[in-house]
Amino acid sequence: xxxxxxxxxxxxxxxxxxxxxxxxxxxxxxxxxxxxxxxxxxxxxxxxxxxxxxxxxxxxxxxxxxxxxxxxxxxxxxxxxxxxxxxxxxxxxxxxxxxxxxxxxxxxxxxxxxxxxxxxxxxxxxxxxxxxxxxxxxxxxxxxxxxxxxxxxxxxxxxxxxxxxxxxxxxxxxxxxxxxxxxxxxxxxxxxxxxxxxxxxxxxxxxxxxxxxxxxxxxxxxxxxxxxxxxxxxxxxxxxxxxxxxxxxxxxxxxxxxxxxxxxxxxxxxxxxxxxxxxxxxxxxxxxxxxxxxxxxxxxxxxxxxxxxxxxxxxxxxxxxxxxxxxxxxxxxxxxxxxxxxxxxxxxxxxxxxxxxxxxxxxxxxxxxxxxxxxxxxxxxxxxxxxxxxxxxxxxxxxxxxxxxxxxxxxxxxxxxxxxxxxxxxxxxxxxxxxxxxxxxxxxxxxxxxxxxxxxxxxxxxxxxxxxxxxxxxxxxxxxxxxxxxxxxxxxxxxxxxxxxxxxxxxxxxxxxxxxxxxxxxxxxxxxxxxxxxxxxxxxxxxxxxxxxxxxxxxxxxxxxxxxxxxxxxxx
Numbered sequence: 001x002x003x004x005x006x007x008x009x010x011x012x013x014x015x016x017x018x019x020x021x022x023x024x025x026x027x028x029x030x031x032x033x034x035x036x037x038x039x040x041x042x043x044x045x046x047x048x049x050x051x052x053x054x055x056x057x058x059x060x061x062x063x064x065x066x067x068x069x070x071x072x073x074x075x076x077x078x079x080x081x082x083x084x085x086x087x088x089x090x091x092x093x094x095x096x097x098x099x100x101x102x103x104x105x106x107x108x109x110x111x112x113x114x115x116x117x118x119x120x121x122x123x124x125x126x127x128x129x130x131x132x133x134x135x136x137x138x139x140x141x142x143x144x145x146x147x148x149x150x151x152x153x154x155x156x157x158x159x160x161x162x163x164x165x166x167x168x169x170x171x172x173x174x175x176x177x178x179x180x181x182x183x184x185x186x187x188x189x190x191x192x193x194x195x196x197x198x199x200x201x202x203x204x205x206x207x208x209x210x211x212x213x214x215x216x217x218x219x220x221x222x223x224x225x226x227x228x229x230x231x232x233x234x235x236x237x238x239x240x241x242x243x244x245x246x247x248x249x250x251x252x253x254x255x256x257x258x259x260x261x262x263x264x265x266x267x268x269x270x271x272x273x274x275x276x277x278x279x280x281x282x283x284x285x286x287x288x289x290x291x292x293x294x295x296x297x298x299x300x301x302x303x304x305x306x307x308x309x310x311x312x313x314x315x316x317x318x319x320x321x322x323x324x325x326x327x328x329x330x331x332x333x334x335x336x337x338x339x340x341x342x343x344x345x346x347x348x349x350x351x352x353x354x355x356x357x358x359x360x361x362x363x364x365x366x367x368x369x370x371x372x373x374x375x376x377x378x379x380x381x382x383x384x385x386x387x388x389x390x391x392x393x394x395x396x397x398x399x400x401x402x403x404x405x406x407x408x409x410x411x412x413x414x415x416x417x418x419x420x421x422x423x424x425x426x427x428x429x430x431x432x433x434x435x436x437x438x439x440x441x442x443x444x445x446x447x448x449x450x451x452x453x454x455x456x457x458x459x460x461x462x463x464x465x466x467x468x469x470x471x472x473x474x475x476x477x478x479x480x481x482x483x484x485x486x487x488x489x490x491x492x493x494x495x496x497x498x499x500x501x502x503x504x505x506x507x508x509x510x511x512x513x514x515x516x517x518x519x520x521x522x523x524x525x526x527x528x529x530x531x532x533x534x535x536x537x538x539x540x541x542x543x544x545x546x547x548x549x550x551x552x553x554x555x556x557x558x559x560x561x562x563x564x565x566x567x568x569x570x571x572x
Contacts, residue, residue, distance in 0.1 A: 010052045011060065013043050014293040015286070022289075031387040033134070033292050037380050040296020047301075057294035063242065064287025065352060066260040068133055070241035071284055072142070072151060073264020074277045081152050081265075084145075086464055088152035091329045095153075095347065096160060098325040099125035102317045107371075110310065115175035116371060119361035122164055123375050124317050126157050128351020129257050130291050131383050135346060135390055140533075143439070144504045145461035146339050149330075150346040155261065159202070161353045162255050165360060166198045172364040198253060205252035209262045213244075217263070218270030225272055234279045240267060241280065257352075291352070292383070298355065299380055303373040310370075314378035319385065323348045334417070336480040337397055339461060345389045349382040350375070417466050417478035419489050420457070424475050428455040429491040433564065434498045436481040436511060438465050441527060441556065442501035446474070448557040454564060457490040482507035484514045493518040496567055498543075499560055500526040512542050523563055525556060 017039040025035030043052040081088075103121025104114075112120070132154055136142040142151070217240060224236040241260050248259025267273055304311055323344040330340035358375040361367035420429075433449060433456040435442055442458070449456045458476040460466050469476040479486035481500075492498060498515045500508050508526055515522050524543030528534050534545045544563075546556050 006053050007056055010056045011290070013050060013052050014039070014057060014060075014290050017043060018289050018293050031384065033131075033387075034384045036289055036292035037296040037299075037384060040293040041299055041301065042296075043293070044297035044299065046299065052293075052297060054294070054297050057290065057297055060287060061291035061294040061352070062256055064284065064289075064291045065129055065257050066245040067238070067241050067280055067284040068130055068288055069257045069260040070237075070245070070264040070267075071277050071280055072133055073261045073266075074268050074273045081148075081155065083462055083464055084149045084152040087149060087330065087333045087335065088156050091326065091333070091343075092153045092156035092160065094329055095322060095325045096122070096125040096157060099317060099322045102321045106310075106313045106317070112368070112371075113176060113366075115172075116361070116367040118175075119168070119357060119367045120371050120375070122161075123354040123357040123361070123371075124314065124350055124378065125322065126161050126350060126353040126357070127154055127322075127347045128349055128354075128379070128383065129154060129158070130288050131349050131351055131386055132346050134288065135386060139390065141342070141504055144502055146342040148462075149335075149339065150343050153326075153343065153347065155258070158255060158258050158353065161357065162202070162253070162258065163198060164357065165255075166253060168360055168364060168366070172366055175366055201252040202254060205248055205254050205259075206262065209244075209266050213263070213266035214269050217267050218272075221267060221270045221272050221276065225275075230279075233275070237267075237276045237280050238283060255353075295351070295355070295376070295379060295383070299376045300373050303370075303377050307370070307374065310374055311377045311381070314374050315381050318350055318378055318382045319348050319389070323389075334463060334478075336461060336483070337400060338393070338480050338482075341393045341397055345386070345393055348389050349386045350379045351383065354379060417463055417470075418486075420475055420477055420491075421470070428475060429457065430494045431496045431568075432456055432491070432494070433560065434459065434487065434490045434492050434495045434515075436460075436487075436498070436500045437502035438462075438469065438476075439501065442499075444554075445499060445501060445557055445560060448561065450474075452561065454561075457495075459486050459490045480507070482510040482514075487511060487514050488518065492522070495519060495522055497523045497525065497560065497564060499556070500524070501556070503528050508537075509540075509542070523567065525560060525563075527556065 018036045021035035021039040021042075022032040023035070025038070026032050040057075041047060043050055045051050045054065100118065100121035103124045104117035107117035107120050132150060133142070136147045136150060141147045220240075221233075221236060224232050227233075240263055244263035245256040245260035248254040248262070249256050252259075267276060270276070326347050327340045327344040330343050331337070354375050355372075358367065358372040362369055362372050433454060435446055435449075435456050436459045438446060438458050438460045442460075446456060446458065456474075458466070458469055458474060459481040460469075460476060460478065461480055463478045466476045466478040475490075477486055477489045479489075481487055481490075487498075492515050495515075498511070500511055502508070508528075512524055512526070515524060525546070526537060526543055527546045528537065537543075537545045544559060546559075
């Protein structure tokens, strides 16, 4: 051809081969993303035949990360992030420290330098944004407490990684690297200056987004929607996601992923945010496929033959070391066993930030090239195994609860937040509404009930929310409401109505079963995001089902108040 079509060739080869290999993987009962990774290996430089453009693939994959994080931000408010800060902040820092020390330990056995061990360990400590979000979304738990904790944990990891990426170059000469910067003297404060500037840039960016962006971008989205043009609306969403992500990186040194995440968070202030998430979904899916293809292209299969024990050590650190650290940390914060297993499974893989850290370490002369190959091998293996880890949550939970006295002790019923205080007036625990979940929708329902003087008890997994509710005099219990003990503590046997404001369908079914077992006359109202799930729940006679998000809260409030008033009149 008379002109270069490298971009078109890369996209066509990547998506086409990913389709074929993803289909074959699905027919073999394997996750489709395993096929995407294999497609990347086939078109990569480590295998004979056609080789796609690796640099272009990386950039296309980065767009996928931007769109994906933007979509998460549209469903993840600042309140959600602050609500999990007590567990996400210390949890992420401790877990990253444990993983880094494990990486440092194995590299010491391999004879690597201290600097190589630190970079290698840090690379193994950071989970993949794309893998985590796809796993949570595919299981419908992204907006649950477990999902919010996992995403908040990931945001803290991303912030720590951004800081590490900025500090590595000025530290490289101290650590024995070859960065082209002057070696700092004993009294030089260049490192502290760099740290202060980095933190200052991040703070300025976040402040601008929360103060200015929360007003400007929702207004802009509304103006574009007013034109009635669907393509302009979609263009506005994509331009905001990619443009803000790029601007945050270019002006403030923040990663593309974090920039897009905060862009979504401020755009969420618009009532059109749900539509914006739906409009960007096809592009997010397409570009996330290219992300997995680009990961496969970086992989050198020969490392599995040259260093099988090294690869095994990397996989063990990621799957077992990181997971166990997160698991015990979540339990120590007195969250349910299911939360601990979900968070540990979410973090049992590595991805894009690991590649960036590893590549920077090699370019600075801090880590041998072999380290990058081992990181890629560990990433591909753990990404492929991650769906299986999620599938193991339920059986692992049953096994641990039946055999482990430690887990039973950590979940012991003497947790003060797991039982209602004795000071709660018994008149508020008869004919009340049991409200499961106090997120965006649950909070609005609770406020409407309070205004009308209707008694209600909240069952919520987020311990910080339970503490806040009790301080306000609202009866609340902490725990997973799919556990019968939690609903019993909420006195569901005396309740007039059960309102499930969380869209976790598998848990929802267990809650309904428990409620109807102990209180056959109870009226049940549930919410879901999926039309298919709504139809199934209605066929199962699960109760009144509501679908959606923003408009859903208002509809649920009206229905709850109408039915509560009707039941009150009937009983009197």
